[in-house]
Each structure stands twice: as C-alpha cells, then as structure tokens.
Amino acid sequence: MNNKRFWILGLLVSVIIAGVVSYYASSHPDGLEKAAEEVGFIGDAQDSAVADSPLADYGVSGVEDERLSVGLAGVLGVLVMVVVAGGGFMLLARKPKQRN
Amino acid sequence: MHIPDGFIDAPTSAIFGAASVAGVAVSLRGARKQLDERAAPLAGLVAVFIFAVQMINFPVGAGTSGHLMGGALAMVLVGPHAAVLAVTVVLIVQALMFADGGLSALGLNVFNLALVGVWSAYVLYGLLRLILPKVRSSVVVGSFVAALVSVPVAAVGFVGQYAIGGSEVFGLGAVFSAMFGTHVLIGIGEAFITALTVSSLLSSRQDLVFGWKAPLRSPVEV
Numbered sequence: 001m002n003n004k005r006f007w008i009l010g011l012l013v014s015v016i017i018a019g020v021v022s023y024y025a026s027s028h029p030d031g032l033e034k035a036a037e038e039v040g041f042i043g044d045a046q047d048s049a050v051a052d053s054p055l056a057d058y059g060v061s062g063v064e065d066e067r068l069s070v071g072l073a074g075v076l077g078v079l080v081m082v083v084v085a086g087g088g089f090m091l092l093a094r095k096p097k098q099r100n
Numbered sequence: 101m102h103i104p105d106g107f108i109d110a111p112t113s114a115i116f117g118a119a120s121v122a123g124v125a126v127s128l129r130g131a132r133k134q135l136d137e138r139a140a141p142l143a144g145l146v147a148v149f150i151f152a153v154q155m156i157n158f159p160v161g162a163g164t165s166g167h168l169m170g171g172a173l174a175m176v177l178v179g180p181h182a183a184v185l186a187v188t189v190v191l192i193v194q195a196l197m198f199a200d201g202g203l204s205a206l207g208l209n210v211f212n213l214a215l216v217g218v219w220s221a222y223v224l225y226g227l228l229r230l231i232l233p234k235v236r237s238s239v240v241v242g243s244f245v246a247a248l249v250s251v252p253v254a255a256v257g258f259v260g261q262y263a264i265g266g267s268e269v270f271g272l273g274a275v276f277s278a279m280f281g282t283h284v285l286i287g288i289g290e291a292f293i294t295a296l297t298v299s300s301l302l303s304s305r306q307d308l309v310f311g312w313k314a315p316l317r318s319p320v321e322v
Contacts, residue, residue, distance in 0.1 A: 001304045010145045018152035026157040026165035031286050032101045032258065034164040035278035039270050046106035048199040056199040058155060073198070074155055080197060081151045085189045086144030089182065092132050093140035 011082070018074030022058070023067045101169065101254060101283070102194065103209050103261075105202030112265025117207025123215040124188055130181030142308050143178040147186035149297075150174060154190065158289050166286030169254060171217025172225070172247035173294040176239065176311035177301065180222040187214035212257035220253040221246040225311060239312045240299045247294035251287030255279045 001009075029037065036042040054061045055073050063069040108116075135143060150170035157165035170190065174183030191209050194200040201209045225246040232238035259276045266275070301309055 006305055007141065007145065010149065014145075014148045014152040017149075018155050022152075022155040025155060025167075026159040028157070028159060028163050028165040030101065030157060031160070031164060031166050031255070031279065031282040032103065034162075034282060035275065036107065038278045039274045041107065041267050041270055041275075044106045044267055045104040046202070048105060048195070048201075049203050050196060051199045053197065053199055055197050058198050058200070070155075074152065077151055077155075077193065077197065078148055080193055081148040081189070082144070084193060085147035085186060086141065088189065089131075089135065089140040089143040089147075089185070090137075092128070092185075093135040093137050 011078075014078050015075055018078045019071045022070050022074045101166075101209075101213065101251075101258065101286075102191075102201030103205040103212075103258065105204050107266060108205065108208055108261050109265040110204065112261060113204050113208055115264075116211045116261060120188075120207040120210040120215065124184060124210065127181040127184035131179075131185055134179050134181055139178060139182070139308070139310075143174075143182040143186055146170075146174050146177050146183075147189050150186060151190045151193065153293060154194070160282065160285040160289065162282075164282055164285075166251075166282070166289055168290055168293050169213050169217050169251060171213060171254075172221035172243060172250045172290070173297055175218050175221045176225065176243045176246070176294070176298050177309060179310040179314065180218050183218045183222075184214045187218065208258075208261055212254045212261070216257040217250045217254045221250040224249055229311075236302050236306065236312065239302060239309065240295050243298040243311065244291045244295040248284075248287040248291035251290045252280055252283045255283035 033042065050056065055076065058073045059069040060072045063072060150168065150173065153168045154170065157167045160166050171183060171187050174186045178186065188210050191201060191206065191213060195203055195206050225242045228242040228245060232242060259279055262275050263272050298309065302312060306312055
C-alpha cells in the first residue's frame with residue numbers, strides 16, 4: 001500500500017470509529033465501575049472538575065440527537081488527537097536533526 | 101478502566117502522579133532517540149486510533165463493558181517509549197476534554213494504562229519473541245497474548261493503588277476478585293482488537309511494525 005493511501009485510510013478508519021461506530025458502544029458500566037458497584041465504593045467517585053465541559057462524557061452539549069452528539073464529540077476528539085499527538089510526535093522526532 | 105476522582109485519596113494520587121511524570125519523562129527521552137521521521141507519524145496515528153477505539157465499549161457479560169487500553173497495541177506498532185507517550189496523550193485529552201477519568205486521578209490512570217499496560221506487554225512480548233518461531237504470524241500471536249495479559253495486570257495496578265489510598269471500609273480481597281475476572285474477559289477483547297490491527301498492518305505495511313522489524317533484544321533491555 002502506498003504511503004498516502006495508508007495515512008488517509010488510517011485517519012478515515014479512526015474518524016468512522018469515533019464518529020459513527022461509537023454510537024453503538026455498550027452503555028453498561030465498565031469493569032472498574034462494575035467492581036466499584038459490587039464492592040460498594042462507587043459512592044466515593046466525585047465529578048471531574050471539567051464535568052460541565054461542553055464535551056463531557058462524549059457528547060456535545062446542546063445537541064439533542066444522541067447519534068449526532070456522540071459522533072460530533074468523537075470527530076472533534078480525533079481532530080484534537082491528530083493535532084496534539086501527530087504534532088507532538090513530529091516535533092519529538094525532528095529535534096535531534098535540528099541540533100546536528 | 102479510567103479511575104474517577106475520589107476513589108483514591110489525594111496523597112496517593114500525588115505519589116502516582118509523580119511516578120507517572122518520571123515514567124513519561126523516561127519515555128520522552130527514549131522516544132526521541134528511537135523515533136525517526138518515518139516512525140513519528142505512525143506513532144501519532146496510533147494515538148489517534150487508540151482514542152477512537154476507546155470510545156467503543158464492548159459488552160463482557162453480566163451488565164459490564166470494557167474497551168481497548170491500547171498499550172500492547174501501541175507497543176507492538178511503535179515501540180514501548182512512543183507507546184507510553186501515545187497512551188498518555190489519549191488519557192490527557194480524555195480527562196481534559198471529555199471528563200473521562202478524574203483530573204487528580206490522571207497520574208493513577210497514566211500509571212496503570214500507559215506505564216503498566218505498555219511495559220508489562222513489552223516484557224511478555226519480548227519473552228514470547230524469543231520462544232516463538234521467527235515468522236510474521238508470531239508477531240500476531242505475541243501481540244494477542246501480551247494484550248490479553250496486560251489488561252488484568254493493569255487492573256492489579258488499580259488494586260495496588262486502592263490498597264494504598266482507597267477507602268478502608270472495603271476488603272482488598274473483594275476489590276481484587278471484583279476487578280480481576282472481569283478484566284481477564286476485557287483482556288480477551290483487547291487481545292482480538294490488538295491482533296486484528298497488528299495483522300492488518302503486517303499485511304499492508306510490515307515495514308512500519310516495530311514488533312516485527314525491531315532487532316531481538318533481551319526483554320528487559322530497552
């Protein structure tokens with residue numbers, strides 16, 4: 001597979017997973033939450049300081065449609081990840097060259 | 101397995117926060133040495149992909165779900181140092197943007213999911229590579245096993261944190277047994293996603309797969 005196609009495909013798959021497939025994710029509590037319920041310490045959990053953020057819990061506040069809300073949040077997350085992780089790793093890899 | 105604020109007390113969270121900062125610093129140095137301009141974009145893509153796949157909680161029975169941790173996957177694809185950084189970036193974005201995992205618990209989460217998840221997979225994968233035949237399918241088998249085991253190992257990391265800084269009302273044995281079995285099941289899901297992703301990268305771009313191209317070294321040597 002050539003380079004360009006590979007990167008486009010990788011990003012496309014990520015966008016589809018976060019933007020479309022995410023709607024079908026199981027809404028059951030995860031392993032840790034379930035354990036906390038079973039054992040009894042689930043009540044110790046406190047809201048995150050950013051619990052009121054417009055994207056909290058993978059939904060865009062104000063967007064009524066659940067499918068759209070989680071999908072938009074997912075795509076926004078992917079975009080931020082591309083910038084932060086993609087940009088960060090590129091900078092990290094470039095550094096030694098600049099020094100030489 | 102994102103720990104919310106409140107499960108673990110502040111001093112313990114701070115200690116694990118410091119340990120995580122140290123662990124990430126080691127990987128920053130390691131990744132700077134290891135990554136070239138060809139591998140760096142893949143490390144970025146791996147982080148993006150892990151973020152996306154972590155949105156997909158899959159059911160593991162008994163009204164419980166789990167999702168990919170991604171440490172083993174990232175380790176096999178881009179090496180342990182870049183993997184630690186990739187998972188850490190995912191956790192930071194999740195905590196800050198999506199309120200997924202507490203802010204004071206960020207160090208606890210980086211410790212379990214990035215450091216413990218990646219390095220346990222690295223050691224196990226290294227051992228398996230020594231034993232298994234030197235063929236491509238061994239990379240897939242090794243990824244499967246390393247991914248499977250890394251999840252309950254990370255869950256034990258939480259139990260350890262709970263032992264130090266959790267509520268004293270509840271017995272540690274109960275916490276361990278509630279965590280361990282479920283996370284073995286989640287580990288099976290982790291193993292399938294990891295093996296599937298590694299195998300599709302091996303067949304499309306094997307030149308990019310760290311776990312295939314990296315020279316054999318002793319599993320504890322970095």
